[in-house]
Amino acid sequence: MTTTETDSATTETPPAARVTEEELARKARRSELTSRWFWRILSYVAVLAIWEFALLDIFSFLRGSPLDPKLLPGPSEVVATFFEIWGEGTMPAAFQATLTRIAVGFGLSFLIGAMIGILMQSKWFEGFFKDAVLISLSAPGLIWVLITAIIFGNRPLGPTIAIILTTFALVTVNVSEGIRALPKDLIDMAKSFQVNVFKRNRQIVIPHLAPYLFTGLRFGFSIAWKVTVLTEVFSSSAGIGFEMRISAVLFDMSEFLTWILAFFFFALFLEKVVLEAIERRYFRWRQAVTAT
């Protein structure tokens, strides 16, 4: 058994040393995290300070401050307006309208994109869809927004189609890449152990595809989000984009910026809280892989 002992001695350090090592590593991680957050927050503070500072009256010797508060209100005013609008209750309604559009449009887009991704495993369908996917990936979303706005006006079909055209290809590319990379060795292993096809699909195929689907979901969603707001700016009577258009038309910059702020916070919330929580919860094994 001497060999076994040497083996464990090489792979494990004595318990006492390990505790301190772990603690040191944790401490280092924490300080790294703190400084990263510090710089991140500092960038916000810097931008807000410059913005507020540029509007101060001390520049009057230059014949007025470089920025006119009527055209560009300061951050403090924008925040005040934010709470004002929040109090009026128009914000949840606008978000609801926008999010419903995204849910319908991107939901359909995801299904269509995944289906095309599966179909593209066949040579014929690959030829059929290849250029469409390429065009969708490379064309600016604004093109589809304008075209659908002209064709459909403010009917709900417009944004839906614009979202599908701009995002389906992202899902398609990820799904077909995932299918191409199916772990044949694991599937063969499962077959040798006489694991039935349902269990194989549930425990090998789906978990393997999940990160690919998630990447498609994440990138697709970020584009769907932008495109939806754009369609609302051009041709809608509800939603965040619509509210932005109204404030722009009324030259109410404070309100306009407030909507941008709300949009920004919501996007940040989705990205940092919702999506990252999903990632942590379901893709813990990937962190385990990258950590070693």
Added chain:
Amino acid sequence: MAEIRIKNLHKEFGVGDDKVVALEDVNLDISGHSFVSIVGPSGCGKSTLLNILTGIETPTNGTVEITSDGHVAAPGYVFQAARLLPWRTVTDNLLFVQEDRSEGTKERCQRYLEMVQLGDKGDKFPGELSGGMQQRVGIARAFSIEPDVLFMDEPFSHLDAITARALRRELHHMWDETKKMVVFVTHDVGEAVELSNRILVFAKGGRLEDDIQIDLPFPRDPADDEVAVAKAHVLRKFEELDLLAS
């Protein structure tokens, strides 16, 4: 008691000028608590034989019967790479190949994890383990379904020498303890001599050239004279067959 009976086994790939004979008229009986190693140079048909035994490939001619007390034997497998599901924990990897998830099954899986000294690693993901530990999980998985026969395809060839040696010791203990039949493919003669009580030497063209019994006591230390002699004997067989050149 497991039994493997191979009669007039013949396997060819391709047709016409591309025809390659992988196995030529192999006749073989293996029974009981044996540890049989299949050795030979690459291209001697040892992988093909394993693939036929495990049902991945079908023979061109001849028959293969794997039985245990009159009924079809349940096989277990250990592959060259560990082949674990990276998104499942160690315990769930073992449970994946089980027929049920009852308490008894879970206890059995835990018992085999302890046998490969990974009793405390059940909640880890494969990515958190070293290559040697992953291969141990693969071995525990194969034993955990309590198969009649275990098929192993060069399971230690990817590991460093020290880890491989430790795992060979463990495998020997498990074979000894569980009284299973093991069919072990390797290109490492030293490994074959250390572990097996029977070595089948295959030559290029898929002929079974020699069937060597090794009756030395276990555990075998490669530094022992008798083990070294046995290894030299097998290597000489290789030379006689002019196999070392290839």
